[in-house]
Amino acid sequence: MTERAEDLATELAAAHEEYEALEAEIADHGEDDLEALADAHDRATTLLDRYEDRATGTGDFEGFIEFQESFDALVEGLDGDLPRREAFGDANDRFDKRRLSSSDFAAAREALAPVGERVELLDERETRRERYREARRRVLGRQNDLADDIADLERLGALADVDLDAPVGDLRETVEGYNDRIEAAFRRFRGEASAREVLAFVERTEQYPLVPFRPPPDDLREYVETSPVGTESLTQLLDYADYSPSKLGHYVDDPERLRKNVAIHRSYLDGLDATALEIDWPPPPARECRFLLRELVAVVGRFAPDEVVSRLHDLREFARNERYERLRRVATAREELTERDRERIKNGAVEADLESAKREHERLTEALSAHPGP
Template structure:
């Protein structure tokens, strides 16, 4: 987003103030005439226009004489029942005078409607106020949504600016090498463990990992867990179970005591078993913040120790102390910058475009926040 885009979006504060001013003006117009008096006009106007609508076809020309009489009586009754000081009462009287004839035409009804225009104008003050309230509420929602967008934009630009200040020549291999060494070792160990240990043993490690949220595997489906725990086939490695699942029932019966159970419990959950890899134990690159790495590595040690050799556990312990042995924050910023900064972003940073966008975003946010605070 360019500075011009930010400026074009910067009308929210002005729109909010304009909506507030229009609402205040609409409320003042209603107050000038009195809420109750205008509501009385609105009620009378609705009744009058309803009568005109309902009787126009029947009470005009040589139509229904009974309807004609009934219509005139009801209109007279409506007008006579109005308060003497009701705003626009004259409009209702004028309409009544137009309709007080021995014979009515459609043009008479049109003239009566025109005569009621002053009352319609007063009723519109209530409608205008309602519309102003809706516009004002919409403007507030837009302003708050825009404020959130600006907060996110500012955070992104500040992070981009921070990455731009990173030393791209810093020796990130001091972070990469121990992390990659651990990742490769734990992945190899898990692959070996999953391929050689019984499915029951693997599931016990998976279950134990639930106590360590930063190093937890996805738990197995309950039906699959129950099968592995209760059936002799659970002593077989996972690759063997998957191989059995591909056999026909007759062939499978030579290897397991309940071939149907293996098909319904294992074959239907093949995707889970195949995807049960070391991903929950892998440390990302670029690496997480120092505190996160310390806490996660401590949990990794606890989980990895349940299936991997001491050498792999030692590598996990190395990660736990890594932030204390190197200039972790600076090297991590370099890793992030190398990984995330695209060529166009580096160009924008060098040209000062990022700084301009950040200044524009901050200024707009300040104006918008002030406008929201002004309206309370």
């Protein structure tokens, strides 16, 4: 269940208030004094825990002496202004005898209990600090979710005035006509050009960030550049990779090298198709489309027939016309809007939800500003 912004803001304010209250209490006691007191209490309880079994009864006189001397030295070494210093003296008085029992250690712990309660303020501060941080994290998480919701709702709202019945056939035919032709052209290129040419082409596309081919693996690229079989097609290389070692030996000089550098990259080679050269449907906004088409013309022209490149020029000319963006928005709306989305746009629910999300987002922004975190 999604938490309301108001509830999260209230929890954040409460966590901040609790943390600040404890900070004020620690300041009243003096943080340096509390730190010194916590260190002394820790050393005292460590001695109690370490020596209780050895120093009680009559079995370990050496342990008894070590404990008395260590605890006495601890108390004597405490600053005279240390808060609640007397509690350490009271605990030490329980050990001023010739024989110690478990009850003496219990009494010492009881004498130190008020010190423990005081220094627990430091541990409690860490607990409240983490609670405060967690409250902020929850607010930030909800704020990020709301930002995503706002972006989605604004996208839906932007499609509210789109005429879904407008014909988009001209745009679709231009895009799909190009995609069909580039797929066929690349299939021919892959099947007829040498593997060396194809991989060199793919590698050169790294200069064009909008044409997202995966670069060839280094060992595969180096193999086709240096091996005589690099002059054969990728299709033929993959066929070779399926041959038995004895049969492969009739076609290549080093069968094992081919299997090592080609067979292991079968998934890469099988996936090397025209996808990176195709245009999505719906196509991108006009400005983005023009940048994409400029790169595609430069790349596709390296291997595809002029008729395929001319399709790109046709689409680039189309993208300069305001009609392109109008039809693109229609196509986008048809692809993205569900029946429920259309109904929500129609009855005003999208607009209402957008306003609500913006109010919640603003409320959380205010909460974070008022409670900046420890």
